[in-house]
Amino acid sequence: MPMSIKKLSIVIPVFNEEKTIYVLLNRIQDINLNDNILKEIIIINDCSDDNTAGEIEKYIKDYPVCDIQCYHHEKNRGKGAALHTGISHASGEYLVIQDADTEYDPIEYNDLLKPVIAGFADVVYGSRFIGSNPHRILFFWHTIGNRFLTFLTNLFSNLNLTDMETCYKLFNTKIIQSLDLKEKRFGFEPEVTIKVSRVPKVRIYEVGISYYGRGYEEGKKIGWKDGFRAIYCIIKYGLFRV
Numbered sequence: 001m002p003m004s005i006k007k008l009s010i011v012i013p014v015f016n017e018e019k020t021i022y023v024l025l026n027r028i029q030d031i032n033l034n035d036n037i038l039k040e041i042i043i044i045n046d047c048s049d050d051n052t053a054g055e056i057e058k059y060i061k062d063y064p065v066c067d068i069q070c071y072h073h074e075k076n077r078g079k080g081a082a083l084h085t086g087i088s089h090a091s092g093e094y095l096v097i098q099d100a101d102t103e104y105d106p107i108e109y110n111d112l113l114k115p116v117i118a119g120f121a122d123v124v125y126g127s128r129f130i131g132s133n134p135h136r137i138l139f140f141w142h143t144i145g146n147r148f149l150t151f152l153t154n155l156f157s158n159l160n161l162t163d164m165e166t167c168y169k170l171f172n173t174k175i176i177q178s179l180d181l182k183e184k185r186f187g188f189e190p191e192v193t194i195k196v197s198r199v200p201k202v203r204i205y206e207v208g209i210s211y212y213g214r215g216y217e218e219g220k221k222i223g224w225k226d227g228f229r230a231i232y233c234i235i236k237y238g239l240f241r242v
Contacts, residue, residue, distance in 0.1 A: 001119045007038040008109065009090035009173060010098050013082030014043055017100040018051040025059045028098070028106045029066060035117060040092050043070040043100075044082040052100075080181070080188030087176055096170040104167050108133075108209050112170045121205040122175060123196055125161060126168030131208015145227050152231065153190050156238025157197035161206060164193050165230075168209055175199055182242070186226040187233035194237045 010028060014021060021043075028041060045053050053072065060068055071085050083097065094116060096109060108126065115121035128135055129147075150164040175196065183191045196202060236242065 003117050003119050005035065005037050005093045005113070005117065007040055007092035008033060008113070009040045009042055009086075009092035009095035010106075010109075011083060011086035011090060011095055012041065012043045012098045012100050013046060013079050013086065014048060014052055014056070014100040015046045015076065015079070015082075016048045016050045016052060018048070018055050020101050021052055022055045022059050024098070024100060024102060024106070025056075025063075025066075025068075027102075029063065031106055031109060034110050034113060037113070038092075039067065040090070041066065041068045042086045042089050043068065044085045045070065045072045046078070046082045047073045047076040078185035080186070080191075081184040083188055084181060084184075087173075087181075090173050090177070092173055094170055095173050095176065097167055099167045103211060103213050105210055105212065108168070109170075111207050111209065112168060114207070115205045116170070121203050122172045122199075123202060123204045124170040125163065125204070125206045126166050126170075126209035127161070127163035127206045128166060128209060128211040129162045130206065133208055133210035135211045136213045149190065149227065149230050149234065152234045153193050153238075156234060157194045159193070159197055159204065161193070161204075163206070165189050166209070171196070175202065183233060185229065187229050190230050190234045191237050194234070198241075 028039065033039065043056055045056060056070055069089060073082065096112060098106065112124045112126055115124055146165050150161055153164045154161055179195045181192060
C-alpha cells in the first residue's frame with residue numbers, strides 16, 4: 001500500500017564546515033520532494049571552532065521562511081552525539097541523515113524515498129557501490145576497509161548491505177527514536193545498523209547513490225582509528241544486546 005508522508009526531517013551534524021554548510025543548505029532548499037513532502041531541517045553544530053555557526057545564522061537570516069532548527073553543543077561530543085540530538089527533535093514521519101559537506105547530493109532524497117512512498121520500506125540505505133550514478137575515485141584501502149566493516153556488520157545482523165558506512169540513511173522516525181543508541185562518534189553507523197536490523201518485521205532497502213568524495217586535504221575527517229572503533233562496535237552490539 002502506498003505510504004503518505006507529510007514531512008521529511010533532514011538531520012545534519014556539523015563540525016567545522018564553514019565552507020560548505022551554506023552551499024549545502026541551498027541545495028536542500030532547491031529540491032522539490034515527490035508528493036509535495038515538506039522539509040524540516042535540523043542542524044546540530046557540534047561546537048565548531050571556525051565560522052560554521054556564523055554561516056548557519058546567516059542562512060537562517062537570509063531565508064527566514066525555511067523550516068530550520070539549529071542546536072549547539074557547548075563542547076565537541078562527536079558525530080553520533082550530534083545525531084542523537086537531531087533525531088530526538090525530528091517531527092517528520094521519516095528522517096534522513098545528511099553530512100554537512102558536499103560529498104552527497106540531496107537531490108537523491110527522492111531516490112531514497114521511492115521505496116517508502118511505494119509502501120515497501122521502513123529503512124533505506126543509499127549505497128555508493130551499486131547503481132550507475134557518478135562516484136569519485138579516491139582511496140583503495142578506505143574502500144577495502146569499508147567493505148570489510150560492511151561484511152562484519154552483515155555477518156552479525158544477517159543483512160546483505162553493500163555500504164553500511166554510507167551517510168545516507170533514511171529511517172521511519174518512530175523506529176529510530178525507539179532505539180537505545182549509545183555511540184557518540186563514528187561508531188554510530190554499525191550500532192544503528194545492527195540495532196535497526198533487530199526491529200521485528202523491519203523492511204530495509206538499498207538504493208544506488210552518487211558520491212562526490214573529499215580527500216583529507218579537502219576536509220575529510222574519518223581515519224583509521226575510527227575503523228578500529230567500528231570493529232569494536234560491530235562485535236559489541238553484534239554479540240550483546242546492549
